[in-house]
Amino acid sequence: MLTPNMKSLNLIICYIFLIIESSAADTGTTIIFTTLGRSRYAFDIFTLPIDAAGEELQLTDGNSVNFNGHFINQTLIVNPTVADPLPIHLLYVTERNGSSSIYIDSVSYPGRNPVRKRSVLETESTRTQHRLVGGSGGRISMKDRPSLVGDDLLIYVSTNEETGVGRTSWAAVYSTQLSTGLTRRLTPKGVADFSPAVSPSGLWTAVASSGENGWGGEVDELSTDIYVFLTQNGAGRVKVVEHGGWPSWGDDSTIYFHRRGDDGWWSIYAAILPQNMPFAVDSVVTRRITPPGLHSFTPAASLTKKNIIVVATRRPDSDYRHIEIYDIASGKFQELTRLVAPRAHHYNPFISPDSLWVGYHRCRGAGNNGKKIKHDLFLENLKTEKPDISLFRIDGSYPSFSRDGNRITYVGLPGLFVANSDGSGNREIASGISAFSTAWDPNRKGVIYTSIGPTFASEDTRVDIYSVEVDADEPLFTKLTTGGQNNAFPSVSPDGKWVVFRSGRSGHKNLYIMNAVHGEKGGLTQLTNGPWSDTMCNWSPDGDWIAFASDRHSPGSGSFALYMIHPNGTGLRNLIHSGSAGRTNHPWFSPDGTHIVFTSDYAGVSAEPISNPHHYQPYGDIFTMKLDGSELTRLTHNAYEDGTPTWGPRFITPKNVEWSIDVKKCSFEDCHWLAITNRLDTAKIQCGG
Numbered sequence: 001m002l003t004p005n006m007k008s009l010n011l012i013i014c015y016i017f018l019i020i021e022s023s024a025a026d027t028g029t030t031i032i033f034t035t036l037g038r039s040r041y042a043f044d045i046f047t048l049p050i051d052a053a054g055e056e057l058q059l060t061d062g063n064s065v066n067f068n069g070h071f072i073n074q075t076l077i078v079n080p081t082v083a084d085p086l087p088i089h090l091l092y093v094t095e096r097n098g099s100s101s102i103y104i105d106s107v108s109y110p111g112r113n114p115v116r117k118r119s120v121l122e123t124e125s126t127r128t129q130h131r132l133v134g135g136s137g138g139r140i141s142m143k144d145r146p147s148l149v150g151d152d153l154l155i156y157v158s159t160n161e162e163t164g165v166g167r168t169s170w171a172a173v174y175s176t177q178l179s180t181g182l183t184r185r186l187t188p189k190g191v192a193d194f195s196p197a198v199s200p201s202g203l204w205t206a207v208a209s210s211g212e213n214g215w216g217g218e219v220d221e222l223s224t225d226i227y228v229f230l231t232q233n234g235a236g237r238v239k240v241v242e243h244g245g246w247p248s249w250g251d252d253s254t255i256y257f258h259r260r261g262d263d264g265w266w267s268i269y270a271a272i273l274p275q276n277m278p279f280a281v282d283s284v285v286t287r288r289i290t291p292p293g294l295h296s297f298t299p300a301a302s303l304t305k306k307n308i309i310v311v312a313t314r315r316p317d318s319d320y321r322h323i324e325i326y327d328i329a330s331g332k333f334q335e336l337t338r339l340v341a342p343r344a345h346h347y348n349p350f351i352s353p354d355s356l357w358v359g360y361h362r363c364r365g366a367g368n369n370g371k372k373i374k375h376d377l378f379l380e381n382l383k384t385e386k387p388d389i390s391l392f393r394i395d396g397s398y399p400s401f402s403r404d405g406n407r408i409t410y411v412g413l414p415g416l417f418v419a420n421s422d423g424s425g426n427r428e429i430a431s432g433i434s435a436f437s438t439a440w441d442p443n444r445k446g447v448i449y450t451s452i453g454p455t456f457a458s459e460d461t462r463v464d465i466y467s468v469e470v471d472a473d474e475p476l477f478t479k480l481t482t483g484g485q486n487n488a489f490p491s492v493s494p495d496g497k498w499v500v501f502r503s504g505r506s507g508h509k510n511l512y513i514m515n516a517v518h519g520e521k522g523g524l525t526q527l528t529n530g531p532w533s534d535t536m537c538n539w540s541p542d543g544d545w546i547a548f549a550s551d552r553h554s555p556g557s558g559s560f561a562l563y564m565i566h567p568n569g570t571g572l573r574n575l576i577h578s579g580s581a582g583r584t585n586h587p588w589f590s591p592d593g594t595h596i597v598f599t600s601d602y603a604g605v606s607a608e609p610i611s612n613p614h615h616y617q618p619y620g621d622i623f624t625m626k627l628d629g630s631e632l633t634r635l636t637h638n639a640y641e642d643g644t645p646t647w648g649p650r651f652i653t654p655k656n657v658e659w660s661i662d663v664k665k666c667s668f669e670d671c672h673w674l675a676i677t678n679r680l681d682t683a684k685i686q687c688g689g
């Protein structure tokens with residue numbers, strides 16, 4: 001059934017990872033970190049007939065997280081439920097192999113009566129593997145927003161190349177010729193491009209670009225402009241729209257895009273380009289397409305029905321993000337996904353070339369007759385470029401290892417847990433407790449430290465540090481601090497005698513050291529002192545240093561950098577500061593004390609945040625660095641908030657660890673700035689309040 005054109009599609013896809021050397025088990029170490037919300041994502045790509053007269057089909061296989069789909073141009077879908085239909089060819093991003101990869105799946109129905117089984121919906125045999133950018137060097141990077149020109153040129157975003165400048169995004173658009181593997185960077189150096197869209201003819205690619213100004217730390221709406229360049233080689237690059245993102249082509253001279261308007265509502269706009277390139281931004285006519293009163297964003301244009309665009313919306317009367325069709329001529333919305341899965345967020349619509357089917361991703365099972373998700377990952381293995389480091393995302397926060405690396409403790413926000421580091425023996429110590437930050441005593445068996453109270457609170461908030469004997473029949477909590485003035489982030493000296501922590505007792509958050517067994521009463525000294533915030537401290541394995549995060553270079557600004565100080569208060573120095581206003585937090589020493597792992601906005605954002613569920617700090621990625629500032633290495637490449645890393649002395653076998661827990665899956669939040677409270681703020685702005 002394949003046309004000649006389609007055959008070379010079968011050449012394609014996906015990124016091959018280096019196999020971790022088994023010898024690493026002897027000398028290697030393990031880093032575990034948290035990604036806000038991500039462990040509970042379960043995205044699959046679905047499609048609905050555009051007239052909503054038909055059932056929703058799940059296109060991807062329910063494995064891992066699958067998102068940002070794209071129907072391949074040549075695929076006229078016809079009706080996939082009739083006998084012998086043409087298969088649907090779907091291009092999408094998957095994280096099943098420990099970092100993002102691009103796949104093409106062929107999906108078809110076997111007969112007149114559709115059988116909705118995963119094994120039938122998806123034909124795995126048409127999927128072959130191909131190296132994309134960085135493949136031959138074994139580099140790990142993000143791959144996102146794929147589309148295909150003709151049947152051979154894949155266009156996508158990757159974070160493959162480091163910029164060398166702190167606090168700038170590594171996101172750039174690349175093309176890979178699938179028949180030859182020839183890869184080309186289309187984004188100029190020194191610039192970040194997001195959300196590429198190829199024009200119907202394939203000639204042009206439009207992107208949301210940071211331009212020369214880079215990234216100023218914004219999260220709600222990236223300050224991007226829309227640029228157009230030749231798909232073939234990136235030449236002829238020209239700015240066509242000031243202030244806009246997520247371009248989608250209606251025809252070769254019409255680009256739809258989103259922006260947050262002056263009235264506060266995200267809306268779709270159209271830009272009409274002059275027929276003759278090149279041209280300047282002032283020869284482009286833009287107009288607003290969707291009305292105020294609801295948020296409309298992430299548009300996808302139809303190639304055959306000029307009056308129709310498909311958008312994601314957040315309506316004032318809904319807590320969920322849904323896909324709707326907007327008729328430009330009549331100004332009417334037609335709801336699509338709310339009729340099928342009302343209580344689930346739906347993301348980033350795309351439309352088939354024949355305009356008969358609308359695709360999107362959402363959480364499988366969610367809002368769809370309450371189907372349960374069978375598997376959940378307690379520890380999700382991520383690939384690294386360092387064969388001696390095993391890297392895991394934990395379904396929890398603030399993990400830390402016991403001295404021998406055989407056990408971990410972590411918090412559930414709420415809940416305090418311990419487990420063996422192979423994932424077995426996982427149990428909650430005290431149910432529902434609002435603990436955050438953990439440390440394991442180096443000598444006393446089964447003793448951990450944690451702080452109990454609210455996170456991100458003011459100096460005088462009641463937060464205290466406790467030691468906890470976790471193996472006692474009834475876990476024994478010993479309160480070590482007394483004043484309750486935001487005492488948190490305990491870290492123990494390697495001899496087990498002292499605990500360094502931060503406290504707000506002076507009116508500012510500074511570092512203190514107390515007796516590990518008897519707490520403050522057994523001895524207390526103030527380590528740092530000043531009208532700023534010192535926090536998130538970690539004691540080095542040789543006992544000589546304490547690393548911490550501080551805003552002392554710019555108190556109250558929100559900018560944090562990493563510093564080191566000797567426990568006797570001498571030797572203060574800056575370890576890393578990301579850009580002039582950057583945020584770097586949660587330092588943790590390597591077991592041999594030569595490196596630290598931390599989270600930072602050093603590599604900016606990697607995607608338009610509005611295209612993802614809510615992340616407070618979507619710029620957070622995990623990095624390691626030598627203590628002298630050299631060997632800065634990015635370990636995570638994604639558009640999520642990665643944080644609270646810890647570094648343990650054993651090399652844990654790099655494979656996923658599943659667990660079954662009784663929690664509500666897919667209950668993550670949509671972007672806060674789309675929420676109802678924001679709408680009220682917007683109303684205030686409109687009234688001049």
Ligand SMILES: *[C@@H]1O[C@H](CO)[C@@H](O)[C@H](O)[C@H]1NC(C)=O
Nearest residue numbers: 015016017063064096097129
């Ligand atoms: C990717 O993950 C799947 C399981 O989801 C596995 O079958 C496949 O071998 C993996 N591929 C690579 C290249 O690691």
Ligand SMILES: *[C@@H]1O[C@H](CO)[C@@H](O)[C@H](O)[C@H]1NC(C)=O
Nearest residue numbers: 073148149150199200201202
């Ligand atoms: C889409 O398909 C049409 C018709 O085959 C072709 O003319 C056009 O160049 C294709 N566009 C892209 C982006 O591949």
Ligand SMILES: *[C@@H]1O[C@H](CO)[C@@H](O)[C@H](O)[C@H]1NC(C)=O
Nearest residue numbers: 543544545566567568569570
């Ligand atoms: C402070 O401690 C460091 C190492 O922990 C040591 O090298 C230094 O001599 C000490 N300084 C003082 C004044 O005690």
